[in-house]
Amino acid sequence: MRNKYIIFALSLIFLLLFNCSQKKKEPLLPKSTFIKDKIDSVGNKFIREGKVMGFSIAVVKNNEILYNNSFGFIDSLKTIPTNNDHYFLMASISKLAGSTMVMKLVEEGILDLDDSLSDLLPDFPNKEQGSKIKLRHLISMTSGLKEYASTLDSIYVATGKSPTKEDYYNFFNSHELEFEPGAYYKYVNSGFVLMAMIVERATKMPFQNSIDRIINEPSGFNIELISSRINNPKMSNHFQLTDSTIRERKHWLWIKGDGGMTNTAIDLAYFPEKWMNGSMISQHSFKQMISPTKLSSGFSSEYGLGVKNGSFEGVKMFGHSGGDKTTYSMMFHFPEVKTTIVTMVNTNNTPSNARQIFSEVALIVLDKKKPNHKLKPLKNEDLSNLVGSYLSPGDKENKTAFIIYNEQDQHLYYTFDKIIENGEKMYNLGNGEFWIERWPFDRIHFVKNDNNKIVALKEFYGGYMSQLKLRMD
Structure with missing residues (x-):
């Protein structure tokens, strides 16, 4: 009888472990009620700031509505509240x-x-x-x-x-x-x-x-x-x-x-x-x-x-x-x-x-926290090969981005005038990727060619690539 209980217990543990491993294949999302309350709070915050007239937010998961709500107004007199069936x-x-x-x-x-x-x-x-x-x-x-x-x-x-x-x-x-x-x-x-x-x-x-x-x-x-x-x-x-x-x-x-x-x-x-x-x-x-x-x-x-x-x-x-x-x-x-x-x-x-x-x-x-890489230890990498000037094809010279290295704090800085004090400190995330505190959801990626030479940088805004700047020196 005891052996039967042991076998049953082991089988139960195996099933629990198997189910857990299966669930990890797809990241779990927070419950919809929690999502609604949190997003409503975000929407109301932006309206209270008084810098936007109106907006609409929709989230669909597995082809079903997870969230859909609207905030503010669609007219200058603020007589028509924004609804989910309004066009933008x-x-x-x-x-x-x-x-x-x-x-x-x-x-x-x-x-x-x-x-x-x-x-x-x-x-x-x-x-x-x-x-x-x-x-x-x-x-x-x-x-x-x-x-x-x-x-x-x-x-x-x-x-x-x-x-x-x-x-x-x-x-x-x-x-x-x-x-x-x-x-x-x-x-x-x-x-x-x-x-x-x-x-x-x-x-x-x-x-x-x-x-x-x-x-x-x-x-x-x-x-x-x-x-x-x-x-x-x-x-x-x-x-x-x-x-x-x-x-x-x-x-x-x-x-x-x-x-x-x-x-x-x-x-x-x-x-x-x-x-x-x-x-x-x-x-x-x-x-x-x-x-x-x-x-x-x-x-x-x-x-x-x-x-x-x-x-x-x-x-x-x-x-x-x-x-x-x-x-x-x-x-x-x-x-x-x-x-x-x-x-x-x-x-x-x-x-x-x-x-x-x-x-x-x-x-x-996505159940993520706002990124903050300020307190993470520095990556032990030689950053000198990233230093240089970068410009999108056809742009005027005053749009050149200068990447400079500060010996004192061992950080790269993104500048438009080569002056560290006027630039943005770049935090090294490894593999040519950098984070800037002022734009927490953006990233900068440096691009290598087949000869392992840095030839460009890409700027990702809110996750998607927006700009490609070519190395000029």
């Missing part, structure tokens, strides 16, 4: 949706990723550039085209006149490429302006028609361009924080492929599941989109085909963000926990922006 600007999340449309057209044989810009848009004026630039370059931020927005947007602000196709063409024709197509990564809107023109020419239909056919109809979503949703009473007004005052800002109605789409936060929180499961495009196309882009310069970019890749506090994620002076839309999926987090804000130029809100929500959802 997707901003550059539109790029991911647009690239998804491109991949569907590739599947249908209407487009090819290696088609040249000249073939896709025969009237593109600069034939030399048009022959070099491929469709894949346009949607992977590797075209070398100069950013149009700083010039044409400022003309609109000054004159109120929306840019035309001729304006875009004249701009591109008057500027040289900043680098050879495929050589480097640089985030610009220009490729996606042309992408929308390409889709319309290839399909012989307005851009919205392709959004409906490829995305909305198979998924049940309701993505619509701001130009057609502007008068919808559920469309949030747009605002900007200026001199501590929130003022209404006009919607820019001409934007299409690079940032003109609108939707609710909860619809976007369901987007990755439909995007991944074959509802809109094949899983093969999806995997192409999320794959890092191999650069001809000898290393890779974490930006795929309209997709930002990265990790938030060690948890892999992919998706997209969008904004102007600050971020006002975030949609990222965490495949390890089958969870998507979306934050959409209706205010520009605010510290209470979508990326800041997203980061605090992600800490709660």
